Amino acid sequence: MGIAERKIRQKEEFRASILEAAWLQVLTDGWQSLSIRKIADAIEYSIPVIYNHFENKEAILLEFTKEGFQKLADALLEVKNNYTEPSAQLEAMAHAYWDFAFEHKEYYQLMFGLGIPACEMVNQIAEMKHMTGIMITTIQEAIASSKDTETNYFLKYHTYLSILHGLVSIEMIQKVGKPDPEKKLILQDAISGFIKSLTIN
Amino acid sequence: MGIAERKIRQKEEFRASILEAAWLQVLTDGWQSLSIRKIADAIEYSIPVIYNHFENKEAILLEFTKEGFQKLADALLEVKNNYTEPSAQLEAMAHAYWDFAFEHKEYYQLMFGLGIPACEMVNQIAEMKHMTGIMITTIQEAIASSKDTETNYFLKYHTYLSILHGLVSIEMIQKVGKPDPEKKLILQDAISGFIKSLTIN
């Protein structure tokens, strides 16, 4: 019975082509411009077929949100493995986070801008939990090898992520499309302060 | 010639009533739900009259963005004046910033979320420059009374604002409508680290 398998495969390909067309649209004109109709146009099908593969537009966005968090998690893990000292890992991960945000601006804006509007949804995105898990683990390792091993790791993780997201989003708001390398000084400044307070205290 | 004056007054009142109706709509159903039609309905006029007072919907949003930055600036100035030490001022302002964000969630989300999409616009909002000016001045005062008076104040201002915005927006994303007072620990943690690095170095 290869027919059923072929159908599943075709369905998967169809789904992928929808996402591909959507992503192309996003890359050329941004999230705000993405519409079901444009996707339907691009794949040369009528509008309702898209609803056979995705419950609604939000489901399509959710797919990209997951993809984004997965990519970010991968990027963090990769640089983390280049270091053994937790503090060095945190610093490298901070730079990787920054680089990801500006190299994949579209992903980042969806992940932390348009997406995640509802409250319960946050914990439903496994990919996000995965990413934050990497951060939390590293924070815990840093605390474990510090003088005060009783430091609240969750508080520190929250601080770490907040600093990173704050730096990125303020930079994204102020200047669009400027890959100002000098701005990494700000990242370096903020993150080294954080790491100091984590390792010294 | 009181007629012309009365007309100007009426026009101003009309404009105010549009903003009032819009704000009511935002308070009840959020920014996403705001529409020109609903405003027109609320003030019991037809749709095009709104375009006699505002160029487009964005202009209405811009009005609230300005209002928001003005309110934030006021809040910062008020708490700043309760202290003389720049470091104490920065700490108090951080708390005021946090409080403003969650007491005026609608304003904050517009100011840093929907609004300011274009690049040039940032410097066109005088109210925003005013607010950041207050922050920058205080940072400069803190640096002036520190050991290293050569510290880059603009870098430190950027870091300060980024930490605040990061904390607020991460908190806003994760939990909607939870006034968790424990979360102020994170603010305290991050901001005291920043102030330390500002005054000690």
Added chain:
DNA sequence: TAATTTTAGTTAACAGTGTTAACAAAAGTA
């Protein structure tokens, strides 16, 4: 006061958006 101009406000439409019900055509099964 009467005629004219200016202003204020309306209706109706255009060009979009997400979403879905009703139907036709193709594909698979008996």
Added chain:
DNA sequence: TACTTTTGTTAACACTGTTAACTAAAATTA
């Protein structure tokens, strides 16, 4: 071949921001 299921289409609904064309009222001028 006849029947059932899947697949895809057309057409519509209920919205959105925005604007052109028109009418009624107000203010100005002769």
